Each structure stands twice: as C-alpha cells, then as structure tokens.
Amino acid sequence: MNGTGKPGKTWKRVLGGLAMLATVASTTARAEETIKVGILHSLSGTMAISETSLKDVALMTIEEINEKGGLLGKKLEPVVVDPASNWPLFAEKARELIQQHKVAVTFGCWTSVSRKSVLPVFEELNGLLFYPVQYEGEESSYNVFYTGAAPNQQAIPAVEYLMSKEGGGARRFVLLGTDYVYPRTTNKILRAFLHTKKIGDADILETYTPFGHADYQTIVSKIKSFAAGKPTAVISTINGDSNVPFYKELANQGLKATDIPVVAFSVGEEELRGIDTKPLVGHLAAWNYFMSIKTPENSAFIAKWKAYVKKHNLPGGDARVTNDPMEATYIGMMMWADAVRQAGTTDVDAVRQAIGYQTVKSPSGFDIRMDEKNHHLWKPVYIGEIQANGQFQVVWKTKGPVRAQAWSPYIPDSAKKIADWTYPWVCGNCTAPKYVN
Amino acid sequence: MSSRMNPVAARLFAAVVCLLSLLPGAEAADLRPLLKQLASDERSAVVEAVEALGNSGDPLALSILEALQGGTLRLTPAGRALIASDTGSPLQELGSGKAAAADPTALVTPLVSNQVRRAIEPAIAQLQLVSPDGATRLKAARELARRAGPEDAALMRAVLARETEPEIRLALESALARLDLTNPDRDLRLQAIRRIQAQGDIQLKSELVRLTAAKEDGAFAEPDAEVRAAAAAAIHAIDRRQTLVGLVANLLYGLSLGSVLLLAALGLAITFGQMGIINMAHGEMLMLGAYTAYAIQNFVRSALPGLFDYYLVPALPAAFLVCALVGIALERSILRFLYGRPLESLLATWGISLVIIQVVRLVFGAQNVTVANPSWLSGGYAAAPGLVLPYSRVAIVLLGAIVVALVWLLLQRTSLGLQIRAVTQNRPMAASMGVRTAWVDTLTFALGSGVAGIGGVALSQLGNVGPELGQSYIVDSFMVVVLGGVGNIGGAIAGAMGLGIVAKYLEPFTDAVLAKIFLLLFIILFIQKRPQGLFALKGRAAEG
Numbered sequence: 001m002n003g004t005g006k007p008g009k010t011w012k013r014v015l016g017g018l019a020m021l022a023t024v025a026s027t028t029a030r031a032e033e034t035i036k037v038g039i040l041h042s043l044s045g046t047m048a049i050s051e052t053s054l055k056d057v058a059l060m061t062i063e064e065i066n067e068k069g070g071l072l073g074k075k076l077e078p079v080v081v082d083p084a085s086n087w088p089l090f091a092e093k094a095r096e097l098i099q100q101h102k103v104a105v106t107f108g109c110w111t112s113v114s115r116k117s118v119l120p121v122f123e124e125l126n127g128l129l130f131y132p133v134q135y136e137g138e139e140s141s142y143n144v145f146y147t148g149a150a151p152n153q154q155a156i157p158a159v160e161y162l163m164s165k166e167g168g169g170a171r172r173f174v175l176l177g178t179d180y181v182y183p184r185t186t187n188k189i190l191r192a193f194l195h196t197k198k199i200g201d202a203d204i205l206e207t208y209t210p211f212g213h214a215d216y217q218t219i220v221s222k223i224k225s226f227a228a229g230k231p232t233a234v235i236s237t238i239n240g241d242s243n244v245p246f247y248k249e250l251a252n253q254g255l256k257a258t259d260i261p262v263v264a265f266s267v268g269e270e271e272l273r274g275i276d277t278k279p280l281v282g283h284l285a286a287w288n289y290f291m292s293i294k295t296p297e298n299s300a301f302i303a304k305w306k307a308y309v310k311k312h313n314l315p316g317g318d319a320r321v322t323n324d325p326m327e328a329t330y331i332g333m334m335m336w337a338d339a340v341r342q343a344g345t346t347d348v349d350a351v352r353q354a355i356g357y358q359t360v361k362s363p364s365g366f367d368i369r370m371d372e373k374n375h376h377l378w379k380p381v382y383i384g385e386i387q388a389n390g391q392f393q394v395v396w397k398t399k400g401p402v403r404a405q406a407w408s409p410y411i412p413d414s415a416k417k418i419a420d421w422t423y424p425w426v427c428g429n430c431t432a433p434k435y436v437n
Numbered sequence: 438m439s440s441r442m443n444p445v446a447a448r449l450f451a452a453v454v455c456l457l458s459l460l461p462g463a464e465a466a467d468l469r470p471l472l473k474q475l476a477s478d479e480r481s482a483v484v485e486a487v488e489a490l491g492n493s494g495d496p497l498a499l500s501i502l503e504a505l506q507g508g509t510l511r512l513t514p515a516g517r518a519l520i521a522s523d524t525g526s527p528l529q530e531l532g533s534g535k536a537a538a539a540d541p542t543a544l545v546t547p548l549v550s551n552q553v554r555r556a557i558e559p560a561i562a563q564l565q566l567v568s569p570d571g572a573t574r575l576k577a578a579r580e581l582a583r584r585a586g587p588e589d590a591a592l593m594r595a596v597l598a599r600e601t602e603p604e605i606r607l608a609l610e611s612a613l614a615r616l617d618l619t620n621p622d623r624d625l626r627l628q629a630i631r632r633i634q635a636q637g638d639i640q641l642k643s644e645l646v647r648l649t650a651a652k653e654d655g656a657f658a659e660p661d662a663e664v665r666a667a668a669a670a671a672i673h674a675i676d677r678r679q680t681l682v683g684l685v686a687n688l689l690y691g692l693s694l695g696s697v698l699l700l701a702a703l704g705l706a707i708t709f710g711q712m713g714i715i716n717m718a719h720g721e722m723l724m725l726g727a728y729t730a731y732a733i734q735n736f737v738r739s740a741l742p743g744l745f746d747y748y749l750v751p752a753l754p755a756a757f758l759v760c761a762l763v764g765i766a767l768e769r770s771i772l773r774f775l776y777g778r779p780l781e782s783l784l785a786t787w788g789i790s791l792v793i794i795q796v797v798r799l800v801f802g803a804q805n806v807t808v809a810n811p812s813w814l815s816g817g818y819a820a821a822p823g824l825v826l827p828y829s830r831v832a833i834v835l836l837g838a839i840v841v842a843l844v845w846l847l848l849q850r851t852s853l854g855l856q857i858r859a860v861t862q863n864r865p866m867a868a869s870m871g872v873r874t875a876w877v878d879t880l881t882f883a884l885g886s887g888v889a890g891i892g893g894v895a896l897s898q899l900g901n902v903g904p905e906l907g908q909s910y911i912v913d914s915f916m917v918v919v920l921g922g923v924g925n926i927g928g929a930i931a932g933a934m935g936l937g938i939v940a941k942y943l944e945p946f947t948d949a950v951l952a953k954i955f956l957l958l959f960i961i962l963f964i965q966k967r968p969q970g971l972f973a974l975k976g977r978a979a980e981g
Contacts, residue, residue: 043803043804044798044803044804044904044905045905046905048803048804048805048903049804049805049901052803052804082803165552166480166550166552167551167552168551168552168555179950207948208948208949208950209948209949209950210949210950210953212909213949214899214900214901214909215694215899215900215949217690217693217694217827217830217941218687218690218941218944218945219944219949221683221686221690221824221825222945225639225679225683228639228640228642228643229639229640229642229643229646230643241805241901241903244805244900244901245899245900245901248810248899249827251815251816252815252816252817252825252827252828252829253817253825253827254816254817254819254825257551257554258551258554258555258558261551273807274805274807274901276809276810276815279815282550282551282554284551315802315804385550385551387508388508393550395550395551
C-alpha cells in the first residue's frame with residue numbers, strides 16, 4: 001500500500017482475482033441444477049393459523065418427490081416466502097418468486113383476496129399457480145389450477161343438508177362471514193340458492209366482521225334472538241384466527257349444535273387445534289376430505305405426515321393434524337409432477353396442456369381428476385360434525401367425485417358463462433366460443 | 438304376543454316373563470333389542486331406539502342414554518352395554534360398574550349425530566322427570582318445555598300432580614301451556630296464552646304468531662276471536678320485554694368491552710399524561726403481558742398440574758413485573774432522551790414496537806399460542822331468556838374495577854402518587870420542591886407498562902394471543918386517551934366505557950365494520966369541538 005492510504009495497484013489486482021474466483025466457484029455450484037418450486041403462504045399474521053400447515057405439507061411432498069429421484073433428473077428446490085397476511089405483499093412476493101427466483105410453479109394463497117391480488121401477476125408473467133383452498137367460484141384463469149372446492153362442491157351441499165330432516169330442517173339462515181370477496185360472493189350465491197328453495201329474505205340474516213375481529217358477543221346474541229321460533233342454522237365463512245373467539249363465544253353463551261347448528265366452510269382440523277372442542281360437539285364443517293376418513297390411502301398419508309413432523313421437529317408434534325387444503329396441496333403437487341414428467345419439461349405452456357386429465361389417487365380413496373376444461377378438480381363432498389377430540393365425524397357424503405361449476409348457475413349473470421380452456425372455447429368466462437368452426 | 442297362542446299358553450308365557458323379570462340382569466333383557474337397534478348403521482333406526490328408551494320409564498335406560506350422549510357407550514355384538522372411559526381405565530358393565538372383559542375390536546360405538554342428539558335430549562328429560570333429585574327434575578322440566586310433544590303431556594300432568602317445588606311446577610306448567618295452545622277447549626287455550634305471556638318465553642312466541650296467522654282462504658288458524666286478541670296482546674308483551682332485555686344486554690356487553698379498553702388504555706393515559714410521550718410500543722406491553730400469562734400457564738401445567746385452574750393468580754403479578762421491567766429498560770435507555778420531542782418519540786417507540794414483535798416471533802414462533810381458560814371462566818350465567826353473561830367477561834369487568842381502584846389508591850394515597858401528580862401538573866415547580874423528576878418518570882412509565890401487562894393477561898382470556906396482538910389495540914387505546922382527556926384516570930374510565938357502550942349499541946344496527954367507522958368519525962368531530970378531551974387537567978403548566 002502506498003502512503004496516502006488508498007488501495008494501491010496490488011490491492012486492486014488481489015481483489016479482482018478474488019472476485020473472479022468467487023464467480024467461478026458460484027457457477028460451478030450452480031451446475032447442480034434444481035427445479036424451483038415457489039410456496040406462497042402466510043406464515044405470520046391473522047391467516048398464519050391456517051396457512052402454515054400448507055407450507056409444511058408442500059415441503060413434505062417435495063421431500064417425497066426428491067427421495068424418489070426428483071423430476072426429470074433434477075431435484076426440486078422449495079422457495080418459501082412469507083407474505084404475512086398482507087394482500088398487496090402477496091402480489092409483491094409472487095412477482096419475486098417468478099422473476100427473481102424463476103420458480104417453475106407456485107403453490108399458494110388461502111384467502112380469495114390474496115388470490116385476486118396475485119392473479120394479475122401470474123397472468124402477466126405467465127406463471128402457474130395451484131390454489132388449494134375452497135373458494136367462491138366466479139373465476140377460471142388460464143394460469144391457475146384450482147384444487148379446492150367450488151361452491152357446488154361445498155357450500156350448496158352443506159345448505160341442502162341443513163335443510164334436510166337429518167340436518168335439522170333449517171328454515172332460517174344466518175350468513176356470517178369475514179368482510180371480503182369470498183364470503184360476500186358465496187353469500188350472494190347462497191341467497192339466490194335459498195330463494196329457489198322458497199326461503200325469503202326475511203328468513204336470511206347476513207352480517208360481516210373484519211379480519212382479526214375478536215368480540216362476537218352482540219353477534220351471537222343477535223343469532224339467538226333471530227333463531228327464536230323457526231329452526232335456524234348458521235353458515236359461517238369466517239376466516240383466520242377470528243374463528244377462535246367466535247367458537248369460544250358460542251360455547252360461553254351456550255349455543256348448542258342441536259338448537260342452532262353452525263356449519264363453517266373455512267374451519268378444519270387445524271383451526272380446531274387451538275380451541276376446547278367439547279362445547280362445540282355437533283357443529284359442522286363441509287369439506288372434500290377429513291382426517292377421520294378410514295381408507296388405507298388416508299392412513300398412509302397421515303403416517304407420512306406424522307413421520308415428517310417428527311423428523312423435522314415441527315411445533316405441535318404429535319398434535320399436528322391433516323386437513324382438506326393440505327390434501328389439496330398434496331394432490332396438486334402430485335398432479336403437477338405427473339404433468340411435468342408427461343410433458344418432459346417444466347415450461348408452463350407445455351405443463352398446462354398436460355395437467356388436464358391427470359388423475360391422482362387421493363387420501364380420500366378416490367381417483368381425483370383435474371377437469372381439462374375449467375381447471376378445477378372433481379371432488380367428493382363430505383359433511384362432518386365436530387367431535388370432542390377435534391376430529392370430524394362424517395354424517396353425509398356424496399357417492400363419488402363431483403364436477404366443479406366454476407360459474408354458479410344461481411346468479412343470473414354468471415349462469416350464462418362457461419369456463420372451458422379447450423378448443424374451441426379457449427376462455428375462462430365467455431358466453432360464446434372463441435373459435436367458431 | 439302372538440294372537441295365535443292359545444289362552445293357557447299365553448298366561449303361562451306371561452307368568453314366565455314375570456318370573457324372569459324378577460331375576461337380576463333381566464331388566465337389561467327387556468332393553469336388549471333396543472340396544473341392538475342402537476348399534477344399527479341407520480341413523481333413523483338409532484333415533485327410534487332412543488325414543489323407545491325414553492318412553493320405557495326404565496332407570497337403566499337413563500344410564501344408557503346418558504352414556505350415549507357422553508360418547509362413552511359401547512355395545513357388544515350380543516347386545517350388552519358397556520361403558521368406556523376416556524381416561525384409559527378398563528371397560529365397565531353398565532349399571533353395576535363391574536369391570537367387564539370384551540374384545541375391543543368387536544365393540545360397536547353407536548353413531549351419534551345432531552339428529553340423534555335431538556332425540557336423546559327429550560328422551561333423557563322424560564326419564565329424569567321422575568328422578569328423586571330436584572335439580573335433575575328442574576333441568577328435565579326445562580328441556581321438555583322446549584321440545585315436548587303431545588305424547589309427553591300425560592307424563593307431565595302426572596308429575597305435575599305430585600310435584601311440590603315451585604320452579605319445577607313453573608317449568609312443567611309452561612311446557613303444558615305450549616301443548617295446550619292446540620287444545621280443543623277454548624278456556625284452556627286462553628289460560629295457556631296468559632301463562633305464556635306471564636313467562637315471556639321468546640321460544641313460544643312463534644306458536645302464538647302461528648295462532649294469529651291467516652290461512653290462504655282467509656280463515657284464521659285460531660277460530661275464536663277472543664283467543665286471537667289475547668294471542669296478539671301476548672305477542673306485544675313478549676316483544677316489549679325482549680326489547681328491554683336487548684337494551685340491558687347491550688349495556689352489559691358495552692361495559693365488558695369498555696373494561697377491556699380501559700385495561701388496555703389506562704397505562705397509556707398515565708404515561709402519555711405524565712411525560713407527553715406518544716408511546717407506540719404500548720400495544721406490545723399488552724402483548725408481553727399476554728405472553729407472560731402463556732408462559733405461566735405452561736409452567737403451572739407442567740410443574741403443578743393440579744393447580745392449573747388457578748394459574749391466573751401468579752400470572753397477574755408476573756405480567757405486571759415483566760412489563761414494568763421492560764418499561765424501565767425502555768425508559769432508561771431510549772425514551773429518557775426524547776422528552777419534549779413528540780415526533781422523535783413517535784418514531785422511536787414505533788421502531789421499538791417492531792423490534793419487540795420480532796423478538797417475540799423468534800422466541801415463541803410467528804403463530805398464535807393457545808392460552809386456555811380456567812374452568813371457572815368458561816361458560817356463562819343465564820340472567821334472563823336471551824341474556825347470557827359469560828363468566829370471563831364478568832371477571833374482566835371486576836378486574837378492571839380492581840385495577841382502577843388500586844391505581845387510584847396509589848396515585849392519591851401514596852407519596853409516589855403525590856410526586857407523580859406533582860410532576861404531571863407542573864414539572865419545573867415539582868423539581869424545585871425536591872422531587873427527583875427523572876426517577877418519577879421512570880417509575881411512572883413502569884406503572885403504565887405494568888398496568889398494560891395486566892390488561893394483556895385479560896386479553897389472553899378473550900381472544901387470540903399472537904405477536905401482533907398489540908397492533909389491534911393500539912388504535913383503540915389512543916382513541917380512549919384522546920377522548921377521555923390526557924393524564925387522569927377519570928378520563929380514561931369515561932372514554933373507555935363511553936366508547937365500549939356506544940360501539941355495542943351501534944353494532945346490532947350497522948355491523949361491526951361500520952360501527953368502528955362511525956366511532957372514529959365521532960371522535961374526530963368531538964376533538965374539533967373539545968381538543969382537550971372529556972376530562973382535562975386544569976392549570977397553566979398542564980396547558981403549556
């Protein structure tokens with residue numbers, strides 16, 4: 001070094017040499033190619049209670065695929081990001097996954113508002129998203145595969161069950177949800193459905209609470225007074241950790257399932273883990289999978305999951321459970337892997353063509369098929385009652401998988417729309433085919 | 438008995454049956470076919486068996502139904518009933534309690550769904566109506582008042598004839614009144630309506646409405662005009678009573694929300710008033726208090742499981758201490774240098790809150806943690822039909838009152854309190870009187886943070902405990918302090934209770950989201966008119 005203290009020529013040469021070494025080293029390290037898989041789930045905030053398990057089961061499935069040799073000779077590498085229940089951050093993270101990390105596919109989102117936030121990103125950058133959660137329908141995107149239930153695979157059968165003699169013969173309904181697009185659209189569909197069953201607006205009470213709301217005293221009290229007289233049922237589309245104080249308030253105010261059954265669409269085994277379920281016995285949920293289903297495939301799936309939890313020392317240990325969105329994530333990942341093998345590449349356009357018609361043997365015992373036309377799964381419907389141990393007892397089920405109706409026939413506007421990505425329609429929401437023969 | 442049996446054989450058969458019924462264990466034999474039916478796969482068959490058991494009048498049937506309701510009933514293929522226990526003790530024979538050996542794989546657990554439960558509850562009530570215990574009979578009478586059908590009328594009248602307890606008579610009379618509404622005798626119908634009006638039971642209002650309704654051809658369901666008029670009057674009376682109950686209920690809910698807000702905001706009122714520091718980390722003090730309750734809960738559960746129900750007793754002082762210590766650390770290290778600089782203190786405390794949240798995430802995980810309610814805080818007290826007061830909320834109102842009383846005592850009756858009030862009113866004068874203002878500031882901040890810690894323990898009993906718990910209460914705390922006036926407890930109480938009650942009265946009309954918006958608008962407008970809040974401190978230095 002010369003006397004002024006500034007780095008001299010020798011230093012510059014040394015630094016330059018080190019930089020070259022570093023680049024050479026990193027490129028040789030990168031020669032071990034992997035296929036990147038994006039995982040876009042909230043790991044903090046109000047939705048963390050539901051979404052963290054989806055991240056865990058995605059990592060488990062990636063590990064399983066890697067143990068069997070990976071895909072196309074390469075290992076799968078998970079890229080986990082945390083959008084923290086912040087909807088605009090979901091879009092930012094989705095862009096980061098596609099542009100920066102160059103993921104081949106993303107498994108993510110829970111709330112419909114998060115999905116709506118990332119939709120423009122996936123459509124603009126031609127990415128691929130697998131969405132594993134039950135939702136309100138009214139959507140079918142070229143870039144999304146929906147492995148969760150559409151309203152006709154969850155909400156409508158649940159309401160029909162509640163109206164049946166076995167379900168209590170409900171003639172009055174309380175539509176209670178969190179204030180965002182999924183509950184609002186689902187309740188619009190359900191209201192139209194109830195009108196076709198001759199249940200008028202006077203017998204329907206619709207009310208919403210914000211995300212993270214914790215004070216359900218007046219609402220439960222209102223439900224009780226609304227229910228006086230006619231057999232009433234509550235249809236809950238509350239999402240996230242608000243479910244915990246809601247169920248606690250039901251228990252505290254003595255609202256029994258034999259009087260006013262509450263059917264929830266976003267509450268599964270995972271959300272019940274943090275609640276004392278003894279006062280909630282008899283309340284219901286509608287899903288396409290329950291951990292309590294007795295099939296050899298489900299026992300194998302649960303065993304795999306428990307082994308994974310133990311191996312990685314996940315918080316909760318033995319108390320960890322499986323649920324419908326976890327099963328949907330698993331099915332989606334297996335389907336994507338099969339499609340990649342069939343297409344011989346991870347290129348989005350090729351894989352997209354190969355995913356339709358894919359069939360996966362699901363833990364529920366059925367062969368679950370991806371509908372090639374509307375990008376939704378054929379799913380069986382189960383309705384279960386909460387048990388004291390936090391599991392569900394199936395009280396009603398369909399004989400086999402049911403096709404999804406992406407556009408609800410109960411809303412006049414959407415009844416005309418068709419979602420069909422095959423020739424000649426090639427559109428997600430049109431009333432006439434794009435290509436006329 | 439077959440009609441083809443000749444009379445002698447029939448009498449012989451009857452005699453044999455009577456003899457058999459004298460043998461021990463023979464009662465179960467009568468119920469054996471019903472037990473076999475309980476094991477059926479068809480839910481409607483199970484419901485039939487449950488109803489038949491209810492009508493049997495057999496005390497053993499009561500044990501069977503109670504076990505079925507509790508999920509502990511197991512049936513052997515031969516039709517024997519066994520009780521399983523969830524604590525792992527061996528299977529017991531029903532009725533005798535003797536240990537029974539049975540092949541666990543052959544045991545059938547009967548299907549119980551809501552449909553079956555709806556049949557079990559009145560069946561149990563029927564059997565319990567003849568129990569020797571008064572409390573059991575009362576519960577049974579109330580259950581029958583809700584769900585009895587005409588077939589139960591004879592049983593209820595028989596029990597009423599020899600029942601002496603007034604509460605049970607009342608319940609049975611209202612049950613019979615409901616059935617009497619369709620009695621052909623007009624006077625009985627009038628009597629039934631008057632009884633329903635006196636009871637004010639909202640469940641029966643729909644029956645009355647049905648009486649006054651008109652059928653399609655214009656004729657009324659109830660032919661007699663006087664009876665119809667009586668029914669309409671009864672409906673009005675019940676409605677008025679329900680409105681009154683609703684008003685009282687909202688007041689009580691408002692008080693409970695207000696006490697939650699009070700516990701959250703009291704600490705802030707003290708620190709904001711004392712030092713003029715806008716403490717954005719105040720919510721995190723609530724969160725730390727809640728996590729302290731969680732830690733104490735875990736400790737008690739593992740070290741002293743028998744005392745789990747009382748874990749709140751050490752949790753409250755522990756939370757106070759933890760948060761007070763964190764407050765002292767914060768004040769001594771950072772906030773001390775920021776007095777009189779509101780913008781810097783706002784930014785600094787905001788940054789501190791983010792750091793605290795992240796530290797908690799690293800230590801406890803990003804997800805919510807479960808804080809279980811002790812058994813004496815679960816459930817509620819049914820004060821009136823349609824008004825249930827959850828014990829947890831009542832406890833929080835009491836806790837709020839106690840904390841306010843203690844803080845008031847501290848401020849008014851101790852020398853530390855005297856010094857705090859002096860420094861709040863006129864800092865330079867207090868300093869020149871020999872009060873060590875820096876030390877008083879530290880202790881005040883510790884007090885405010887400690888009170889927030891206690892508020893956090895209360896919050897842990899009501900809702901979720903996660904790292905972001907404080908974020909949802911910081912805005913509400915500032916609203917209370919701004920509304921109530923800075924620096925005094927009376928203002929905090931008025932602000933908290935006012936906001937709580939107004940919010941709860943708005944909610945039934947406007948939904949939770951709009952209610953919050955209206956409250957914020959109201960506070961903004963109020964501040965325009967009266968910037969110092971409801972109860973403001975007077976004096977030159979206070980306004981300076």
